[in-house]
Amino acid sequence: MNKFLEHAKVSGSEILNDNVSEIVKNNDFFTIKTSSKKEINANFILIASWNKYRQLNVSWEKEFIWKWVSYCATCDWMFYRWREVVVVGWWNTALTEALYLAEICMKVHLVHRKSEFRAEKVLIDRIESHKNIEIILNDEVEEIKWNMFVEEILLKSWKVLKVDWIFVAVWNNPETKLFEPLWIELDESWYIKVDSRQKTSVEWIYAAWDITTNSNKFQQTLMSAAEWALAANSIHEDMLKLGN
Structure with a gap:
């Protein structure tokens, strides 16, 4: 995990140790509010929350x-x-x-x-x-x-x-409740529905990891890493199309 963090920092990513409390959809961007009262504006969002084992x-x-x-x-x-x-x-x-x-x-x-x-x-x-x-x-x-x-x-x-x-093996609870106000489409088990590019039903929001319907819900690190990579590449492609 430390190597992942170091790689992210070298690539120019800002690491915030905080909890997201709310996501607000504006006309052409999103506002992410945190528990420490910070507000971050973003054009794209990649959801990578986890499954809570029952x-x-x-x-x-x-x-x-x-x-x-x-x-x-x-x-x-x-x-x-x-x-x-x-x-x-x-x-x-x-x-x-x-x-x-x-x-x-x-x-x-x-x-x-x-x-x-x-x-x-x-x-x-x-x-x-x-x-x-x-x-x-x-x-x-x-x-x-x-x-x-x-x-x-x-x-x-x-x-x-x-x-x-x-x-x-009773039941898994995907941590998707935070995203309900965004009206992201979920399946009958509350997993986020994504397409082949990890894109959700809401424009410019993508999802990866254990909370998506992709990878046949085979929840392994290898599959999660593949979903992250695919989602990141999809976001990059869409940013280029928009001229960002």
């Missing part, structure tokens, strides 16, 4: 985030390998990640609080027929038990799962 809100979850509690199986697979894990969730994402982990983990427990999954039938069929996945329905995580490392997961049914890692 948590289970159980004991010791926050303390163990990215240690023994994860929200991205493809990010942390090297820690799960040959271990026993639990996946919590019910959408396509949870089932897909459970299938992925089942190929590299000793055992996968898939926990869902209701009686059936809300996912594609082909995924449900594969989950139900996979010998390395235990399906636990009508149950929820009550507590994470540990002794130096995570050792057990206690469910509300009082069932105990002896696992090494817990993966939460």
